[in-house]
Amino acid sequence: MQETSPTLHSLKRWHLGSYKTTQTKLYSQLASLAAPVRWHLAAILALNLVSTPIALLGPLPLKIAVDSIFGQQAVPTWLSSILPITVTSSISGKLAVVTGLLLAVSIIASIQSLAAWLLQTYVGEVVVHEFRARLLWHVQQLSLAYHDRRGASDIAYRIQYDAPSVQYILIQGVLPLISAAFAFFAMLYVTSRISPKLAAIALLLSPVLFLLSRKSSSTVRVGAHQVRELDSSAMLVLSEALYSVRAVKAFGQEAWEEQRFRRKSRQRMSEQLRLASVQASFHVLMGLTIALGTAMALWIGVTQVVQGVITVGELVLVMAYMAQLYSPLQIISSKIPELQGWLASAQRAFSLLDETPETVTSSGSVTPASIRGAISASNVSFRYATGPEVLSDVSFGIPAGSRVGIIGPSGSGKSTLINLLTRFYDPTSGSISMDGVDLRDYKLTALREQFSIVLQDPHLFSTTVAGNIAYGRPDAPRSEIIAAAEAAMADEFIHRLPDGYDTRIGEGAARLSGGERQRIAIARAILKNSPVLILDEPTSAIDVAAEQLILKATENLTRGRTSFMIAHRLTTVRDCDLLLVLKHGRLVLLTPDYEEAIRALQSADVSV
Numbered sequence: 001m002q003e004t005s006p007t008l009h010s011l012k013r014w015h016l017g018s019y020k021t022t023q024t025k026l027y028s029q030l031a032s033l034a035a036p037v038r039w040h041l042a043a044i045l046a047l048n049l050v051s052t053p054i055a056l057l058g059p060l061p062l063k064i065a066v067d068s069i070f071g072q073q074a075v076p077t078w079l080s081s082i083l084p085i086t087v088t089s090s091i092s093g094k095l096a097v098v099t100g101l102l103l104a105v106s107i108i109a110s111i112q113s114l115a116a117w118l119l120q121t122y123v124g125e126v127v128v129h130e131f132r133a134r135l136l137w138h139v140q141q142l143s144l145a146y147h148d149r150r151g152a153s154d155i156a157y158r159i160q161y162d163a164p165s166v167q168y169i170l171i172q173g174v175l176p177l178i179s180a181a182f183a184f185f186a187m188l189y190v191t192s193r194i195s196p197k198l199a200a201i202a203l204l205l206s207p208v209l210f211l212l213s214r215k216s217s218s219t220v221r222v223g224a225h226q227v228r229e230l231d232s233s234a235m236l237v238l239s240e241a242l243y244s245v246r247a248v249k250a251f252g253q254e255a256w257e258e259q260r261f262r263r264k265s266r267q268r269m270s271e272q273l274r275l276a277s278v279q280a281s282f283h284v285l286m287g288l289t290i291a292l293g294t295a296m297a298l299w300i301g302v303t304q305v306v307q308g309v310i311t312v313g314e315l316v317l318v319m320a321y322m323a324q325l326y327s328p329l330q331i332i333s334s335k336i337p338e339l340q341g342w343l344a345s346a347q348r349a350f351s352l353l354d355e356t357p358e359t360v361t362s363s364g365s366v367t368p369a370s371i372r373g374a375i376s377a378s379n380v381s382f383r384y385a386t387g388p389e390v391l392s393d394v395s396f397g398i399p400a401g402s403r404v405g406i407i408g409p410s411g412s413g414k415s416t417l418i419n420l421l422t423r424f425y426d427p428t429s430g431s432i433s434m435d436g437v438d439l440r441d442y443k444l445t446a447l448r449e450q451f452s453i454v455l456q457d458p459h460l461f462s463t464t465v466a467g468n469i470a471y472g473r474p475d476a477p478r479s480e481i482i483a484a485a486e487a488a489m490a491d492e493f494i495h496r497l498p499d500g501y502d503t504r505i506g507e508g509a510a511r512l513s514g515g516e517r518q519r520i521a522i523a524r525a526i527l528k529n530s531p532v533l534i535l536d537e538p539t540s541a542i543d544v545a546a547e548q549l550i551l552k553a554t555e556n557l558t559r560g561r562t563s564f565m566i567a568h569r570l571t572t573v574r575d576c577d578l579l580l581v582l583k584h585g586r587l588v589l590l591t592p593d594y595e596e597a598i599r600a601l602q603s604a605d606v607s608v
Contacts, residue, residue, distance in 0.1 A: 026343065029350045033131060034170055040123045041170065047116040048179035052186045054109045059320030061102040066313035069094050124167035131166055135159045135349060141357030144424045145385060153236035158349050162228060165345035173339045176331055184328035194318045195310060197300050205293040209329050210336075212285050223275035224341035228348055230268035237261045275341075282337060290329070297322045367446045371531040372400035372435050373562030375421065380430035382416060390416045391585045393430070398578065400435075403558050405573025406566045407597060408582035414566045417582070418534050421564065422451050434532070452530040454557075456537040456566075458521030460512070465494055466501040468520055472528035480527060488523035488553040490516070522553045533563040570598065 034041060064079070069091060079097065139147075139155055147155070192199035241248060241257040248257055301315045310318070375398040382391040391413045398404055406414045419425050420432055423439055432439050439447060452472070460468050469484055470476045481501065485491045493516055497503040505512065512520070525533060535554060551572060554565070567573040579597040581589040589600040 023343075026347055026350060029353070030166065030169060030346065033127065033166055036130070037123050037127060040119065040126075041175065044116060044119050044123065044171065045175050045178060047112060047119065048175060049182055050112055051109070051116075051179070052183040054105065054112060055183065056186065056190060057101075057105045058109070059317050061098045061105070062320070063313040063317040064094070064101070065098045066311075066316050068313075069098070120171050124171050127170065128164050128167050131349070132159050132163050135163060135352050138353055138355075138357065142355050144419070146355055149385070151236060153239045154232045155352065156239075157228075157232040157235050158352055161231065162345040162349040165342040165349065168342045169339060169346060173335055173342060177335050180328035180331040180335070184332070187328065191318055191322065194314055195301065195304060197304075201293050201296050201300070205289055206329060208289050209286060209332075212282055212289070219278050220275065220337045220340040222344075223271060223278065224344040225348070226271050227268060227275060228345055230264065230271055234261065234264035234268055237264050279337060294322060365443060366437055366441045367443050368435070368437075368450060371450045373450075373531045374398065374400040374435050375432070375532070375562060377432045378430055380420065380427045380432060382413075382420060382425065382428045384425075389428075389585060391420075391427075394582075394585075394587045395430075396580060396587060396590050398562065400562055401560060402562055402577045403575070404562075404564045405576035405579045405597075406564055406582065407570060407573060407579060407601065408588075409601075411584075412582040413585040414582055415536065416585075417580075418536060418564065418566065421532075421534065422453065423447060450530050451532050451534060452525035452528045452557075453534045454518070454521045454525050454536065454554075456568075458517055460505050460517055460520060462505060464499075464502050464504055465497065465520065468505060469501075469523045469527055471524055476527055481523075484523040484527035485520075487526050487556040488519045490519035490523050490553075493519075519553055522557055526557050531561055533558055533561045535563065535565040537566045537568045 136159060139159070188199055188203070237257070237260045241261065248254060298319065301310070301318060304310045305312055305315050377394055377396050380391055380394045381389060383389045394413075394417070406417065408414055416425075420427055421439075423444060426440060434442075434447075434450070461471065466478065466481050469481050473480075478501070482491065485494055485501075494501055494503075535558075555575075557563075558565075565573055565576065573579060574594050576594075578590060578592055579594065580587060581591075581597050581600045589597060591597055591600075
């Protein structure tokens, strides 16, 4: 089996074409996401800005020590004006002042750092939490066609791993850039007051650093997007192997699955190494540029000390400021390429929100007050986005309260017809009506409330038995949950479980048999008590003994409701009021006669 992945060349063409048209929208989406926490972000920015004057105070004690303790300079005027002369005139007094200043600045810096860290952590977690919840809500509103096309693993990766990029952009990207720009100009001003020549060096090197960061940014953006795509692809292989572990073991394909994962991981590793080499090269060049600037500043500074232009303490102070001056430049230059990687992830996450929900694209305005369950189809045809027509010109009328069996060979369109009834898809042509109203005229959520569905392989959640039964009605009282389980012939085996109805089923419900899972699903449908019921081959994967219990449970479930049962074992539809016989997407026969339906299948050369 040959596997393909997007090439870097194709991704780069996509990126360059879409970047110009989407970056403004992306920034707008980020701003919208940040709006609810704007005052928190302002507080973080204020705390970051406070770090600049604190940093300016940092080298001051060392400057006073060098000039006023080791040298012959007087204590700065602002300090001598607030301290007694006995302190400022003695070496021990000066040393105590210098030590006290150093400790005070350190304590203030620590408090500022702690406050900023706690607030950043809180705001970042809140933003990511809300964004993930918003993404999950949105993707649940998207059509099945989108989920079929995109795949669960890719969507999960975007929500779990791409979504956190928004906190990095807002808190570790944009805010540090603003505070770094403020710090740079503050340090530049102070340095220029001491030595204009040294300040000019920093200004001359700034364009070089920005050119380096700009050069690396586009490459990082494309490479980061490619890494995320390959990560998502590897996650798909991993989830498939784990989800289908029984099939993997049964066919002895552990080595094949490992090789599949290795191939995807190797592709991801190669792209990550290429991206890392670009980033490492940028950081090396940036470090060399800053080292060159520092060397030039030291050369000029020492020369000015020798010439008597500045003191040794002022040189120490200005060199400390130069180091802090380059720090904001380094932050600005490094954050710009880093932002490109985070923006690539954010763009992947926000692209989920760009998809139009099916409740917007296909929802009407009719809210059914009470449904009888009369179903009719008129010249219904359907095809998926790719492939041949699955249903062709199907028409029928089902009276309310009828039990309808849908039979036919594999691929005849049985499950597709059910998907159209519940509006997981809409007909390509023709229409389906319930109680005389086109399904497309109903509000989608209100329409689906009228259906209860029991699938061939029912999905149970990793919660309690009671929680699974009450999934359609979370507020149902325990007495109704037990009554539904009794009607589904499930109460007896539930009581045998370790904690009865409070037993946690576990992922995949592996501790339950197929028949037990089906009966819990039937209990769920009974508790929901919807007027229309769909049973998609509920007895196909269980033994004959379990089938009898399921049939008894479905008899309780279908009583008084319009119901559709897709049958694998034809004996399960013997007591249905009507039988729909499908072949190659066409309705061959609609009859109440079981024997006539069997003859129609046999005449169509269908194995029964």
